Amino acid sequence: MAGNFWQSSHHQQWMLDKQDLIRDRQHDLSKLTDEEYQKIFNFFASIIQVLGEQLKLRQQVIATATVYFKRFYARNSLKCIDPLLLAPTCVFLASKVEEFGVISNSRLITTCQTVIKNKFSYAYGQQEFPYRTNHILECEFYLLENLDCCLIVYQPYRPLLLFVQDIGQDDQLSTYAWRVVNDSLRTDVSLLYPPYQIAIGALHIACVMLGKENLKPWFAELNVDMDKIQEIVRAIINLYEMWKNYDEKKEIQALLGKMPKPSPAPQR
Amino acid sequence: MGDNFQNKTMAPVMMDYEFKIKTQNERSKVEDLFDFEGCKVGRGTYGHVYKGRRKDGSDTKDYALKQIEGTGLSMSACREIALLRELKHPNVINLIRVFLSHTDRKVWLLFDYAEHDLWHIIKFHRAAKANKKSVMVPKGMVKSLLYQILDGIHYLHSNWVLHRDLKPANILVMGEGPERGRVKIADMGFARLFNAPLKPLADLDPVVVTFWYRAPELLLGARHYTKAIDIWAIGCIFAELLTSEPIFHCRQEDIKTSNPYHHDQLDRIFNVMGFPLEKDWEDIRKMPEHATLVKDFKRSNYQNCSLSKYMDRHKIKPDSKAFSLLQRLLLMDPNRRITSEQAMQDPYFSEDPLPTQDVFAGCPIPYPKREFLTDDDQDDKSDSKARQNQQQQPNDRRQNEQTMRLMTQQNQVQANSHDHAANNAKRMRMSGPNQGNNNQGGGQQEFHQQQQMMYGQQQSANQQQQNFQQRF
Numbered sequence: 001m002a003g004n005f006w007q008s009s010h011h012q013q014w015m016l017d018k019q020d021l022i023r024d025r026q027h028d029l030s031k032l033t034d035e036e037y038q039k040i041f042n043f044f045a046s047i048i049q050v051l052g053e054q055l056k057l058r059q060q061v062i063a064t065a066t067v068y069f070k071r072f073y074a075r076n077s078l079k080c081i082d083p084l085l086l087a088p089t090c091v092f093l094a095s096k097v098e099e100f101g102v103i104s105n106s107r108l109i110t111t112c113q114t115v116i117k118n119k120f121s122y123a124y125g126q127q128e129f130p131y132r133t134n135h136i137l138e139c140e141f142y143l144l145e146n147l148d149c150c151l152i153v154y155q156p157y158r159p160l161l162l163f164v165q166d167i168g169q170d171d172q173l174s175t176y177a178w179r180v181v182n183d184s185l186r187t188d189v190s191l192l193y194p195p196y197q198i199a200i201g202a203l204h205i206a207c208v209m210l211g212k213e214n215l216k217p218w219f220a221e222l223n224v225d226m227d228k229i230q231e232i233v234r235a236i237i238n239l240y241e242m243w244k245n246y247d248e249k250k251e252i253q254a255l256l257g258k259m260p261k262p263s264p265a266p267q268r
Numbered sequence: 269m270g271d272n273f274q275n276k277t278m279a280p281v282m283m284d285y286e287f288k289i290k291t292q293n294e295r296s297k298v299e300d301l302f303d304f305e306g307c308k309v310g311r312g313t314y315g316h317v318y319k320g321r322r323k324d325g326s327d328t329k330d331y332a333l334k335q336i337e338g339t340g341l342s343m344s345a346c347r348e349i350a351l352l353r354e355l356k357h358p359n360v361i362n363l364i365r366v367f368l369s370h371t372d373r374k375v376w377l378l379f380d381y382a383e384h385d386l387w388h389i390i391k392f393h394r395a396a397k398a399n400k401k402s403v404m405v406p407k408g409m410v411k412s413l414l415y416q417i418l419d420g421i422h423y424l425h426s427n428w429v430l431h432r433d434l435k436p437a438n439i440l441v442m443g444e445g446p447e448r449g450r451v452k453i454a455d456m457g458f459a460r461l462f463n464a465p466l467k468p469l470a471d472l473d474p475v476v477v478t479f480w481y482r483a484p485e486l487l488l489g490a491r492h493y494t495k496a497i498d499i500w501a502i503g504c505i506f507a508e509l510l511t512s513e514p515i516f517h518c519r520q521e522d523i524k525t526s527n528p529y530h531h532d533q534l535d536r537i538f539n540v541m542g543f544p545l546e547k548d549w550e551d552i553r554k555m556p557e558h559a560t561l562v563k564d565f566k567r568s569n570y571q572n573c574s575l576s577k578y579m580d581r582h583k584i585k586p587d588s589k590a591f592s593l594l595q596r597l598l599l600m601d602p603n604r605r606i607t608s609e610q611a612m613q614d615p616y617f618s619e620d621p622l623p624t625q626d627v628f629a630g631c632p633i634p635y636p637k638r639e640f641l642t643d644d645d646q647d648d649k650s651d652s653k654a655r656q657n658q659q660q661q662p663n664d665r666r667q668n669e670q671t672m673r674l675m676t677q678q679n680q681v682q683a684n685s686h687d688h689a690a691n692n693a694k695r696m697r698m699s700g701p702n703q704g705n706n707n708q709g710g711g712q713q714e715f716h717q718q719q720q721m722m723y724g725q726q727q728s729a730n731q732q733q734q735n736f737q738q739r740f
Contacts, residue, residue: 004427008354080287082280096346135282137340141368142283142291144341144349149366151350262284
């Protein structure tokens with residue numbers, strides 16, 4: 001919980017093994033390539049991010065919602081629940097756990113409708129957001145069950161700020177690393193590594209990009225598994241590489257079409 | 269375009285049929301696993317609590333099943349589940365499992381069953397006192413209770429969780445069984461992570477702590493809840509255990525929940541404690557309601573009041589270790605009030621009789637078991653604890669409705685504390701917050717060893733020699 005990551009459900013139940021993750025995705029990866037799969041998650045992470053911003057949630061809450069989303073599909077195929085429904089459900093649940101003030105049902109639905117219409121028309125065209133409150137509420141129970149009621153999620157933001165403090169306050173560095181942490185939500189690192197390692201990985205990337213050579217001794221003094229940090233760095237850099245040659249606006253409709261979808265009850 | 273968007277009006281299939289059926293088949297229903305019909309033992313704004321047993325007979329333990337009020341996942345239900353899922357300490361109630369009933373959208377929480385609570389225990393002693401009868405309990409019982417309350421709260425506080433609603437009814441005590449006589453802090457629905465609050469806490473639930481246990485700074489409009497607020501409540505509970513009277517008992521007729529300032533409650537506190545001197549509470553001038561305080565109260569009215577006089581009237585000597593600890597818990601200035609950790613190191617706990625893991629120290633438990641409630645018992649809609657308070661304090665009938673209104677205020681959780689992880693990253697510190705006790709002085713060490721030992725042989729002769737009995 002708040003105090004001790006090492007005794008938390010996050011550490012004890014939700015630090016997943018990379019091999020298990022790959023195995024559990026077999027169904028989806030028989031229909032999508034690794035890269036397509038990642039692009040789809042990138043897209044829904046954007047939906048969660050924009051929804052959260054429209055609802056004026058803090059980044060902490062948005063990050064928690066994104067982790068819920070990733071945890072659900074780490075154990076389930078994309079076809080089990082339409083991600084367009086699960087995304088706002090994660091935002092709704094995370095805001096209750098993390099934030100103050102319940103988002104009213106109607107405000108949530110209205111925001112979904114506006115966001116899909118105004119910001120994601122390149123993906124959904126003229127289609128309206130198709131779900132209502134009752135869908136979200138039903139979905140929320142399934143989400144909570146699949147999360148095994150583990151709702152407290154540790155994020156890299158606080159360790160990041162503490163590390164920056166330790167280095168000696170550097171606003172440019174902290175702003176940059178903070179953004180890298182935001183980007184890391186579009187990779188699997190939040191499922192695979194403890195948040196403090198992700199924070200170090202993000203700092204590392206920020207230092208390299210800002211050309212801060214003088215921080216090498218600081219990293220060297222850290223008593224952490226540098227192999228793990230390198231894995232995190234590589235995952236995030238891979239994301240940046242992918243973005244270089246990717247135009248979501250052009251490709252996403254086709255990807256959503258290819259995505260495995262829920263099957264309805266058999267007709268009698 | 270995806271094939272689940274064929275036209276504008278038709279909703280896509282939200283959930284896979286096979287997934288739905290599979291999940292349904294794997295899901296257990298609370299009524300399939302537990303017998304609890306007709307076994308309601310509590311009700312309140314939080315919902316209903318039943319005493320239950322497993323139907324399959326795989327064990328014969330009693331369980332508490334709490335059906336959360338209302339349907340679906342309210343914010344307080346989310347907070348309760350999120351926090352309890354993470355908390356693990358012998359003196360904090362343990363959430364075993366959550367049941368989600370999809371058909372009626374009810375949420376059920378499964379706990380170990382606690383036969384007693386301090387509200388009932390104190391009530392029993394009051395009744396005995398009124399009838400001039402004595403209750404035989406181990407003479408260290410109050411000390412054991414207090415020690416375990418502090419231990420549980422220390423755990424919560426070191427995990428950045430505030431209880432905020434500590435009162436006798438929320439302090440449970442286990443009956444016969446493997447955890448006999450162990451304190452369990454309960455009713456964490458209001459608990460809030462307070463590390464780096466996103467918003468001043470007072471904006472959210474204007475008044476939360478039940479009036480008699482509410483710290484003076486809250487009554488003067490303090491905007492942030494603190495650990496010190498829980499410590500004040502523990503001081504109140506300690507005094508009540510020592511005397512069987514709520515120390516800051518106060519009639520409460522017209523409480524405006526939106527306004528934290530409460531004249532009568534402050535008056536009661538000053539009547540016991542005396543009016544605070546500027547030098548004893550320097551920041552009192554900064555309290556939002558300080559002007560009102562100055563306008564409404566005259567120091568001279570409380571000239572002859574002091575905690576030592578109050579406790580002396582209740583046969584607790586001002587030179588006793590119990591009194592000295594009480595005084596440190598009930599300091600008016602929240603900045604001077606001691607922490608749970610400091611309290612646990614107080615000489616009171618190293619003085620004979622030493623606290624025991626079984627607060628009854630192996631003696632017979634004199635308190636009755638919980639009675640089952642029938643649905644006609646609920647003549648009004650008030651909180652069961654409040655309802656009990658009516659019996660205890662007939663004059664306080666109206667307070668209960670107020671309590672209930674308070675309890676329905678919105679509640680939230682913030683979860684954004686990561687500093688331990690960060691520390692661990694750099695220093696690889698192995699000890700968790702609970703191992704902090706290792707840093708204590710020699711006497712305390714001995715005490716811990718002894719407690720450890722007694723825990724190991726709970727029913728042994730060694731334990732029995734502790735069982736001097738006396739009036740509570």
